[in-house]
Amino acid sequence: MGISKVTDELVLMVRSIVGAEYSNMDIVRALHMAKNDPTAAINIIFDTPGFRKPEIPKKPEPLNRNLSPEPATAANPSVNGTDDHDSKAKNQNLKVEDARCSSSNGCSSSSSMGSEWWLVGCGEVAGISTCKGRTLKPGEEVFFTFPVERKSSSPSPGKSGGGRGRQVSSSSEIVRFSTNACGEIGRIPYEWARCLLPLVRDKKVRIDGHCKSAPPVLGIMDSIILSVSVYINSSMFQKSHQASLKAASNDESVIHPLPTLFQLLGLSPFQKAEFTPGDLYTKKRPLNLEDSFNVSAPLLPIPKFKSQSTLDGSKMENEESISDNDLDKIVGVADSSELLEMEPPSTLQCELHPYQKQALHWMIQLERGHCLDEAASTLHPCWDAYRLADKRGLVIYLNAFSGDATTEFPSTLRMARGGILADSMGLGKTIMTIALLLTHSERGGSLGNQLTAQTLTGNGEASLISDQSPTAKKAAKISGFEKLLKPKSFLTCGGNLIICPMTLIGQWKAEIETHAQPGTLSIYIHYGQNRSRDALVLGQSDVVLTTYGVLASEFSAENADVTGGLFSVRWFRVVLDEAHTIKSSKSQISMAAAALVADRRWCLTGTPIQNNLEDLYSLLRFLKVEPWGSWAWWNKLVQKPFEEGDARSLKLAQSILKPIMLRRTKSSTDKEGRPILVLPPADIQVIYCELTEAERDFYDALFKRSKVKFDKFVEQGRILHNYASILELLLRLRQCCDHPFLVMSRGDTQEFSDLNKLTRRFLKVGQDIVDGQARDVPSLAYVEEVVEELRKGEVGECPICLEAFEDAVLTPCAHRLCRECLLASWRSSTSGFCPVCRKMITKQELLTAPTQSRFRIDIERNWVESSKVSALLHELEILRLAGSKSIVFSQWTAFLDLLQIAFSRSDIQFLRLDGTLNQQQREKVIKQFSEEDNIMVLLMSLKAGGVGINLTAASNAFVLDPWWNPAVEEQAVMRVHRIGQTEKVMIKRFIMKGTVEERMEAVQARKQRMISGALTDQEVRSARIEELKMLFA
């Protein structure tokens, strides 16, 4: 370092005389020419007209190529190509600008070389002599010759294969150096050549050198110490943020030249990347646990994350939110107590909890762009920060993975305006969002919002209105969206778009109407056949509510010449409610969501990860959190390492999420350590019921039969091929636990007591007709066949609706149809043609077939309570006295049918909500249930009740049958235990002892572990087989 130090001092000295318009390079060169005599150097500078034009006439041609400043680039006015959004980067650029301005004052013709090339650093290179007898004096300047790239076998810089192969391939990678006096002297070592070569070729880097020490007379292979200065061309940063897919998809062993060069120069980052390829690939370097800001990840043992849950599982006391806990382990819970609060505008007509005010502040901050200070100043974990040796104090950031370099501070939060509000269920994400809507709502891309517009232009996502060029429609950068790349004439400016599951539309509308001061937010519901396609209509409203279904269908219809719709609007803000709906990244819904054009994007979800870490990718893509929106990056840096069991990838995921996700749970605490939300306690119990003796017999018979079948599959090793049939077997067993009737209804023989009577009557009708039109009478054989079919309880289907008969009728011509289908096919209400044989028949002639119920037996007359039903009725009876409302969940609507009978008999007033209801009917049911005091029970299918619905009018929930995925169960139950609930909540789950239900509990617990763990395909397969074996054990 001795020489370079001296040089630095000399440079300073010369500079103090000649002024700032001469760059370091110029001065260094002058010093070289003056043999480090500062006075002589100053004379050279002042005496040589146009000194900056390098005039080294003796220099051989190839040297010229590398050494001379490129006039073309030098003349390039945009030296600092960094499109900065970051104030820090701005400052740096200002400095560069200063330097350039002053230098151009001095000599306007071609003066910007100095600011174009930034000194990276100086170092020593141990060159090897290739000559004999020549001399090299210390301090003598050397010139480097780089081999010309050969088209045919272009050497790849990263290749480092050993042995002979290397010898051959590297012949074109030799970098030689020479002096003006002697010609070629020697060459530099491979490791230098390898990283310099591509960089110099691309004119990204240049290198100057002089001899530091060498033997007085050189011999072959003598070692020559060169002192080199490496400069980097600022034009390299013009395309700073192009996180290139190419780099990410490269072979993993690729050595990136720039980081390697930095390493060779002995530069060390003043701020290290938290994650380097080395960490992920070699797994050698232990993670510095003390430094890590999020301490939960280090708990994870390596390599298998799944074992972590078991580990933690033992420590978990909080039974209430098992899956929440797991989720928190994965994504981390924000230490939200530090967040500032923000008062909602007066147009919000309800009081916010302090933590909700924090969320409002957080959301507004994120939308503003210069996000939370912390987020903006958190270095992106893949980047190293280097301070250049250049006097201008430049900082360069290198991506340890891609080799990309930038001058702009790569914060973890890139481009995204918005984020994930992942508060767990029941904390009021809806109301927080409404507060956000009220606090700040405009129209997308409006000029009043300069900051947004600029950033988005930089992002390439959308541009200012005044610049609605075809290229502006780049929202669909994701590959495969060719149809969206079609030029679009222009986008209408729209307000807020809220996308939610169908069940929640009404609730969103109701909540906005209740909580927003009338007139502050206009709402338009974009749903149904007759919805408007007119972008102007969509743009008019402050809030447009729509469903994922509509979104997907308008997305897939985009190629049609349909103009208008959701994709013709540039939204001010898009909010995805229950955003995990888009979790599978290849689904239409997910791609559709990502293709929306919006200035601000939010995901609301209590479960940002449902099954797999991959779920996150879809959200990040929607949010445009670069570079994670590109699968290559996500897969390389997070997904794949995660699947390989590297827990660090999880930490990376956490650090990506940290600035853009806010997650609090019901057990989160505020600054004073108090819980942020005081909900009435929830009491969760499992009620274990015993089968009655009769039920036990029936169940055992069914189980034995199922097990024989299952064992056969096991024997054949074809469990997974018969997955569907096995699930069917299980289904019967599970239904049997609810009520044996459910299984009997599935085709088990049951005699109809009145069947013979029916046959008689039927044949009698036939005979009556025989007198009149004999040829129209169905043959006796045919009638007998039909009756036999009825007797056997053959399922059959209506020829019109193609469904199992509902309220079937028999025509005189012995055709069976649903009564409603038949009557609907008639023009007149009293008579018409038989749809099957076109015979004219009248309504009076129709016979009611005995299969009107979905149960083969007359369940009302032969009603028997199953022990589970009895247990439920017992519970409800107690609650009726207390006047406390309940929700009863089952997975099977047929069981709900049975429960209706039981409730009617016990005189319990109830309502029913299942998948057959349309949106309006659902809303009506929920309203009625909430408002009418005499209605004690809401029967609900688990699926219909899964999301969003607010049922706090009830304070009890009964889950009658366990569901495979405990998260679904939990979600349903949390409809009751959520904000707005004032009573103590009681949740009871029913499990039949000694049945498949009990074993399912074990499987559920297992699943809980699997949800958080990374399993390979093979493991998933064997896990599934394991589970099934557990169930039939």
Place this chain on the structure above:
Amino acid sequence: MANSNLPRRIIKETQRLLSEPAPGISASPSEDNMRYFNVMILGPTQSPYEGGVFKLELFLPEEYPMAAPKVRFLTKIYHPNIDKLGRICLDILKDKWSPALQIRTVLLSIQALLSAPNPDDPLSENIAKHWKSNEAEAVETAKEWTRLYASGA
């Protein structure tokens, strides 16, 4: 979208058409509109249309199955009951429609119509006249058209 409110019956019919297609007939719904089907019918053996692949379009109106589907040949065909726009003269597509009929039965009927042209109930007068006056020549023309328009494609 039409797809979101697709009646169960249409879904069921579609599934069955795809899972157990009728011989010589393929019908698949359009991705954009599940009520619109792209249909292909192979010319029946021992008919002038043998060896031809005929494309048709089939659309299920809003009232379906209470109203008949709308079917039209897209491939040019020389047939007395099919006009140059591809419209088909078939009673079950008009007044004899019954909701107990299905897409499958309709297409089978059309296939049968190819086997047995009915020049007495013509839609295309010229072709019917040709058929009645010189059946052998008309059949030759039909074969020629099949080769010209319905092969390969």
